[in-house]
Amino acid sequence: MSSTAVMRPHAEDEYAEELAALAATDERVRPPAWRLSPAAVVTYLLGGRAGDVEITPKYVGPRRLVEVAVATLATDRALLLLGVPGTAKTWVSEHLAAAISGDSTLLVQGTAGTAEEAIRYGWNYAQLIAQGPSEAALVPSPVQRAMAEAKIARIEELTRMPSDVQDALITVLSEKALPIPELASEVQARKGFNVIATANDRDKGVNELSSALRRRFNTVVLPLPDSADDEVEIVSRRVAQLGASLELPPQDSALDEIRRVVTVFRELRSGRTEDGRTAVKSPSGTLSTAEAISVVTGGLALAAHFGDGVLRSYDVAGGILGAVVKDPSADRVVWSEYLETVVRERDGWSDFYRACRDIS
Known part of the structure; x- marks a missing residue:
């Protein structure tokens, strides 16, 4: 399906020309598995030039906040984008994932009904019944796929998930591994993996993050526009x-x-x-x-x-x-x-x- 046939192309498709131009002119050091250097990622978000290509701003806000967010993702700490509804948290997380991994689709949407399988893994029950626990019967979550493919996983509305589901992230973020007891194995994160979560504390129906989980994130608060x-x-x-x-x-x-x-x-x-x-x-x-x-x-x-x-x-x-x-x-x-x-x-x-x- 061509990009013109879909209502809303993914960021990596809609801005493919800009991302390619940045990659072609980017001479700075790139962290493992990153498509662009941190400086080029900031340029992609805030706008600038890459050779003859104009890079359109994706976010209008304090430059230092964007630099802190990008620098966080280059470390072993996850990033939590916090702010009131409508401060472009989802928009920023999508474009960060597109610029860093070239893939913004590894997404978990948090709701009151989100199950732990959305963070860890699930099973194809037809194969599970027929063959028992096996690699073929395992259904990886977006987080597990990001770990295996050295990409960025996105978790939207983290505080809408039940607290026990939120805490399924603790081992992933601290040990950089996802145990699979049924197979007596684990998935170890490859260099380049990280998590961007978004949350707000203004809407009804939010669940506070545990202190153990909050310690695993570096929090960047996205403000309302200054002027x-x-x-x-x-x-x-x-x-x-x-x-x-x-x-x-x-x-x-x-x-x-x-x-x-x-x-x-x-x-x-x-x-x-x-x-x-x-x-x-x-x-x-x-x-x-x-x-x-x-x-x-x-x-x-x-x-x-x-x-x-x-x-x-x-x-x-x-x-x-x-x-x-x-x-x-x-x-x-x-x-x-x-x-x-x-x-x-x-x-x-x-x-x-x-x-x-x-x-x-």
């Missing part, structure tokens, strides 16, 4: 990528609405208007950058399929309402007060105010 300009750049870049993937018409005039959405989210998130003069109540949701991207992308789809193709306030109003009002009683009051005390009085925002009032 409105940074957040506008992130939203604009991702909206353009998603729009191209969804074959929506390109939007050269969407920047004003993107900046408006980002302003609303940042003010409600911080509890104060950008000029610092007016305090506002914050809703129950996180109002993350990822949600802002979703609001604008949804607005583009509305404009393309039900309007004249130009993104306007009315196209994003419904998405903002859905993002802000998570609790129908409390959040609706917060949103209504914000509209009347801030949006209504703001110069140039009358069309946005009317659109939001109409949709509310």
Whole structure:
């Protein structure tokens, strides 16, 4: 299947040209089994040039945080990307794995129902019953495959897994080996293996990591964007990528609405208007950058399929309402007060105010 036929190509496929250019021009020392040197991995994440090829930024944030994350993966310690929802933890982990291993697909998705087999291994029960425990009946987990192939394993939403399943990682991370008692053997990690886990402690249903497991990770906290300009750049870049993937018409005039959405989210998130003069109540949701991207992308789809193709306030109003009002009683009051005390009085925002009032 060609990359144009899938909705969302893996990072190593979508950015294959950039990765190849970096590999061709990378003269620095590479850790065992790494496709790029740590410095080239940072360039891939933050942007730059590799010969004649421009490397597009995949993450907008403090350079030192990215350097610490990459340096961690070059050691024997695993990496834990921590942050509130929507701070690009999954996005960063995927691109780190793509740049280091050339494979971002060795993924364990953490949920309340994730079993220990997702971390260790499972069995093909038909073969197990017919032949008993054997190598042929063993079904390796993504973590076991990463150990054997000297690659990066990704574990998403680690804190959503039950605590006993989380602790299945302790031996893997400390001994760099996975015992298989049924076969009286073990899988030993090859040089180049490591684990990137993501977690947040803001959502409901999270399980605290044990101190023993937390010691096996080096934790890097990904912050929300420092400035409105940074957040506008992130939203604009991702909206353009998603729009191209969804074959929506390109939007050269969407920047004003993107900046408006980002302003609303940042003010409600911080509890104060950008000029610092007016305090506002914050809703129950996180109002993350990822949600802002979703609001604008949804607005583009509305404009393309039900309007004249130009993104306007009315196209994003419904998405903002859905993002802000998570609790129908409390959040609706917060949103209504914000509209009347801030949006209504703001110069140039009358069309946005009317659109939001109409949709509310």
